[in-house]
Amino acid sequence: MVKSVVESADLVIAEINPNMPRTLGDSFVHVRDLDVMVEGRLPVLEHPTEEPSQEALQIAEFIETLVPDGATLQTGIGSIPSAVLAALRDKKNLGMHTEMLTEAVLPLIESGALNGRLKTLLPGKIVTSFCFGNRRLYDYIHDNPAFEFRPTEFTNDPFQIARNNRMVAISSALEIDLTGQICADSLGDRFYSGFGGQTDFMRGAARSQGGKAIIALPSTGRQGTVSRISGRLLVGAGVVTTRADIHYVVTEFGIAHLRGKTVRERALALIHIAHPQFREALLKEARDRHLVAPNQIALPAGLRPYPRKHETSHEFGGGLRVDFRPIQPTDERHLKELFYAHSPSTIYQRYFSRLQSLPAELAQRLVTLDYHDGMALVGLIPAGGEQQFVAVARYHRNPATQWAEIGIVVREGYRRREIGDSLLRRLAEVAREQGILGFHADVLAENSGMLTLLRRLADPVEVTTHAGVTTVRFPLSALRLSPVRESQQDLGHDCNNAV
Numbered sequence: 001m002v003k004s005v006v007e008s009a010d011l012v013i014a015e016i017n018p019n020m021p022r023t024l025g026d027s028f029v030h031v032r033d034l035d036v037m038v039e040g041r042l043p044v045l046e047h048p049t050e051e052p053s054q055e056a057l058q059i060a061e062f063i064e065t066l067v068p069d070g071a072t073l074q075t076g077i078g079s080i081p082s083a084v085l086a087a088l089r090d091k092k093n094l095g096m097h098t099e100m101l102t103e104a105v106l107p108l109i110e111s112g113a114l115n116g117r118l119k120t121l122l123p124g125k126i127v128t129s130f131c132f133g134n135r136r137l138y139d140y141i142h143d144n145p146a147f148e149f150r151p152t153e154f155t156n157d158p159f160q161i162a163r164n165n166r167m168v169a170i171s172s173a174l175e176i177d178l179t180g181q182i183c184a185d186s187l188g189d190r191f192y193s194g195f196g197g198q199t200d201f202m203r204g205a206a207r208s209q210g211g212k213a214i215i216a217l218p219s220t221g222r223q224g225t226v227s228r229i230s231g232r233l234l235v236g237a238g239v240v241t242t243r244a245d246i247h248y249v250v251t252e253f254g255i256a257h258l259r260g261k262t263v264r265e266r267a268l269a270l271i272h273i274a275h276p277q278f279r280e281a282l283l284k285e286a287r288d289r290h291l292v293a294p295n296q297i298a299l300p301a302g303l304r305p306y307p308r309k310h311e312t313s314h315e316f317g318g319g320l321r322v323d324f325r326p327i328q329p330t331d332e333r334h335l336k337e338l339f340y341a342h343s344p345s346t347i348y349q350r351y352f353s354r355l356q357s358l359p360a361e362l363a364q365r366l367v368t369l370d371y372h373d374g375m376a377l378v379g380l381i382p383a384g385g386e387q388q389f390v391a392v393a394r395y396h397r398n399p400a401t402q403w404a405e406i407g408i409v410v411r412e413g414y415r416r417r418e419i420g421d422s423l424l425r426r427l428a429e430v431a432r433e434q435g436i437l438g439f440h441a442d443v444l445a446e447n448s449g450m451l452t453l454l455r456r457l458a459d460p461v462e463v464t465t466h467a468g469v470t471t472v473r474f475p476l477s478a479l480r481l482s483p484v485r486e487s488q489q490d491l492g493h494d495c496n497n498a499v
Contacts, residue, residue, distance in 0.1 A: 001129050006033050015040045017226070021142035022314045025127075025149035027147075033113075046134045049104055052083035055218045058252035058305075060087040060294035063170060064213055066248060066255070067310050070118040072164040074098040074201045075170065077132060080216050084170060088113060095119035097127040097164050099155055099197040109146070122148055122165040129141060131157045156197040161204025169205035170214045171241075174221075177233050178267040178286055180243035180258045182215055189236025193476075202245045212247050219251040219275040227278035229270050229283035248271065254306035260386065265330045267291040270298060272306070272329055279303075297360060299329065300370035308429055317418045320381070323391060324426055327376040331367045331389075332360075334378075335459050338389040341361075341411055349447050352410045372434060373397040376429050379419055390414045393423040395431055395439065402437045408450070412420040420453055428457070429477055445470045452467040456480070 006029050013036040014029075015282055021044075033035075052060070060083035067073070067088060072095035075081040082104040086284050087318045089108065095116040096105065105126070107430075108114035113125035116124040125148040132139060161167060174192060175183040185195040205211040221228050229251070235240070245261040249270060256269035267286045271279050279299050286292045308454065313324040327335075339347070339358040347355055369376055375396035380387040390411045406427065410420045428439065439458075443450045445468050455461055458474035 001152055003029055004153060011035050013038065017041060017044070019044050019326050023141055023147060023148065023149040024143065024145055025125075026151065026154070027149040044135075044138055045132075047102070047132050048078050048134050049082050049102060052086070053218075053221075054080045055252040056079070056083040057087075059218070059250050059409055060084045062065070062255050062308060063087060063214060063216060065251075065311065067094075068166055069093055070211070071095070071166040071168045071494065072097050072116075073114075074099060074161075074167070074169040074205070075104075075172075076170075077102050078172065078198075081170065084216070095123075095126075095164065097121065097155065097161060097167070100154065101126070101128050101131050101133075101200070102199060103133035106140060106280075111364050116146075117349045118163045118166075118169050121160065127155055130350045137439055140230055147403060149364060152197070156200040156202035156323050158200050158207060161201060162207035162208055164204075165209045165211075166203045167208035167211040168214065169201035170216055171201060171229070173215050173217045173241075174247060175228050175230055175233055175237060176217070176270065177230055178270050178282065180246050180249070180266050180270070181239045182235060182241035182246060183233050183237040184240040185244055186236065186238050188234035195238075195240040197242055198243070202241050202382070208246060208249065211492075213245060214248045215246055216251060218252045218272065219253055220278075222280045224275070227274055229274040229278070229282065231282060231289065233384065244422065249285075249305050251275075252305070255308070257450065259331065262333075266335070268296075268329045272303075273494065275476040276279065276301075276303065289421070297361070297364045297368055299368060300374070302370045304371040306431075310377065310426070312426065314422055315421060316422075318417075320417060321380055322379045322415075322422075323381050323387070323418060324377055324423065326371060327367050327369065327378050327392070327394075329364075329368045331378065332363045334380075334387075334389045335363055335367055335392070338409075338411060342409070343412060346409065347414065349444055350407070352442075369394075370409060373399065375427070375430055375434070377423055377430070381425055391419050391423050393420070394428060395436070397431075397436055398432075404436045404439055406439045406441050408453075415449075421456065424457055425479070428476055432476045436476065438473065440471060440473040443470045443472060445467065 012034050014034045017040045054144040059080055061182045063084050064087040085108055091109055091113050094114040122441055123209050126146055127148045173182045173184045184198050185193050202213040205213040217228050250285040251258040251273045254273040256273050258266050271282045274282055279486040283298055287294055307326055311321045315321045322431050374396050376392055378389050379391035381390050393408040395406045397404045408420055454472045458478040459476040459480055461472055463472050
């Protein structure tokens with residue numbers, strides 16, 4: 001950074017201090033460019049890493065799931081960046097291209113997790129403009145060729161940043177509105193800081209192949225008295241990062257994926273990760289401003305943070321890879337698309353009714369669950385640049401009995417691949433973790449495929465039939481350790497039933 005200033009200034013006064021570390025890269029200044037030199041021996045200012053708050057640790061857990069092996073990172077200074085770097089210790093072949101760094105990077109370097117091996121711009125080099133930390137950091141970077149210090153016109157150039165594949169930029173914010181506008185430099189019309197390199201790195205990461213632009217912030221401010229996710233930015237607040245530039249927003253309550261989403265989906269995703277005490281007011285404002293439907297249902301009062309730990313992937317026959325995750329309120333569009341892909345017989349078996357359309361209120365109820373008494377897992381595959389549902393399995397707990405009613409549907413064309421079997425087993429694992437004792441399902445007697453699937457899932461099962469509807473019950477303690485193979489003919493039937 002100093003090099004750029006020296007090249008621009010009319011008068012250059014340099015303090016020569018032997019306590020300063022000597023950094024390598026494009027950062028050298030020739031003595032002939034100095035007009036005045038002053039000797040000093042004061043200790044270099046130090047800034048110890050602050051202890052991460054509980055909110056920072058929770059935010060870091062969510063961000064860790066967004067960072068792939070081989071990613072190149074940009075972080076800043078503070079509790080959240082330090083917690084994020086600590087959470088990445090099990091990653092492999094990470095790199096770094098950042099405006100600044102602190103000593104929080106050192107454990108990642110020493111463990112081998114951050115080695116820059118897969119970087120596509122300056123492989124093996126940690127690229128930065130400045131650092132601020134403790135004496136250990138300054139001693140570590142002294143004459144260390146692993147660090148490449150460059151002027152900010154290089155490190156913060158979005159086109160240079162984008163040359164790093166899998167660039168993951170993690171920045172902070174003071175406030176975000178329900179459409180995704182980010183304010184990072186002011187509290188209303190009172191400036192709090194400069195905007196730094198946030199816009200540069202957000203746009204650079206967005207241009208990067210496999211890149212991700214992430215904003216991380218606690219859900220509240222002023223000791224929990226205000227929501228940092230707001231209906232509108234404060235009067236006078238500046239937009240540092242536009243709603244078009246952001247991919248993910250992360251709080252201690254989860255991740256809001258905003259890229260490519262409608263305004264309605266953005267608002268719902270952000271309300272979902274706001275602090276529970278502010279969600280009702282945010283939803284009311286969203287309704288009043290027509291950001292969401294006037295009849296948009298509220299999030300459950302007991303909504304738990306999005307359970308990211310239940311995200312998994314599995315490869316089935318023919319190389320079909322399916323991602324499994326809990327359903328989210330923003331999945332209404334995906335659920336409707338799945339519904340309209342059903343045949344009439346599938347709709348009848350799933351809903352016990354010959355529905356011609358999926359009402360908005362019903363769709364909202366099906367995607368808005370509390371992750372405790374109500375849970376749904378979905379199976380997704382890539383389609384048209386995003387993902388589409390191929391299966392949904394759900395349960396609803398009866399608090400009086402601690403048993404849950406279940407339902408599952410698998411998209412036509414994806415049956416006979418054990419997707420339904422795998423999804424129900426994953427759902428049973430989640431239910432058992434939540435203290436549910438058993439499952440029961442009402443199945444049309446003609447739906448032999450579903451009956452076969454349930455019998456394969458557990459032993460013993462209790463089966464009763466009345467008026468053409470078969471009720472299957474079994475305790476979760478009866479789950480089979482592995483599926484029992486049935487004939488191909490049995491697996492050919494629809495696997496659908498209603499909750």
